[in-house]
Amino acid sequence: MTYRLIFFDVDSTLVTIEGIDVLANGDPEIAALTDAAMNGRIPLDQVYARRLDIIKPTSDDVEKLAATYVHSLVDGAKETIATLQGAGAVIHLITGGIEQAILPLAKSLHVPERNVHAVRLRFDANGAYKDFDRRSFLARPGGKELVGRDIRARSHGKAAFVGDGVSDLEAKAAVDLFIGFGGVVVRPRVKENAHIFVTSFRDILQHLS
Numbered sequence: 019m020t021y022r023l024i025f026f027d028v029d030s031t032l033v034t035i036e037g038i039d040v041l042a043n044g045d046p047e048i049a050a051l052t053d054a055a056m057n058g059r060i061p062l063d064q065v066y067a068r069r070l071d072i073i074k075p076t077s078d079d080v081e082k083l084a085a086t087y088v089h090s091l092v093d094g095a096k097e098t099i100a101t102l103q104g105a106g107a108v109i110h111l112i113t114g115g116i117e118q119a120i121l122p123l124a125k126s127l128h129v130p131e132r133n134v135h136a137v138r139l140r141f142d143a144n145g146a147y148k149d150f151d152r153r154s155f156l157a158r159p160g161g162k163e164l165v166g167r168d169i170r171a172r173s174h175g176k177a178a179f180v181g182d183g184v185s186d187l188e189a190k191a192a193v194d195l196f197i198g199f200g201g202v203v204v205r206p207r208v209k210e211n212a213h214i215f216v217t218s219f220r221d222i223l224q225h226l227s
């Protein structure tokens with residue numbers, strides 16, 4: 019295995035959905051904000067709080083999203099991750115998604131909790147939305163690059179990042195290989211700037227081995 023550390027985005031990369039859009043029940047205003055952020059037209063921190071303040075997801079909503087995530091894996095993702103793990107690669111999920119919704123998905127992929135880097139939500143005692151972790155780098159522009167660099171500072175080996183969005187592309191400088199994934203959505207800026215661009219998940223294996 020040439021690459022020992024492999025970082026994956028989650029929404030529209032490992033799964034066919036954008037979690038925040040699912041929580042918004044397809045509200046077109048939210049979907050437009052997500053699309054603008056993932057294509058790099060609006061900085062992430064400008065939409066992050068705004069979308070959650072509009073949606074105000076309850077803890078029940080987030081639990082339902084967790085179940086939806088597990089059933090929305092991209093074709094080939096589960097087998098590809100298992101193959102990489104079998105070859106000795108260490109997988110990390112680096113996402114601006116909601117930690118509580120992503121942990122069960124990570125578990126189903128045998129990715130340990132300590133390798134999940136996501137944004138935790140806070141709820142009150144009745145499960146109503148209170149806030150998100152405002153200290154998280156992953157709700158801000160450039161956050162994935164910082165998290166990638168932090169992981170590499172305490173791990174050895176070459177690293178690769180696989181993602182669909184402009185927030186993923188920002189992490190290109192932190193890794194040896196950036197693979198753009200266009201199997202769910204093709205983002206032109208990612209396609210143009212990735213080292214490699216694939217539309218079939220299984221194709222990443224040939225570039226990582």
Ligand SMILES: [Mg+2]
Pocket residue numbers: 027028029030031181182183
């Ligand atoms: Mg994504």
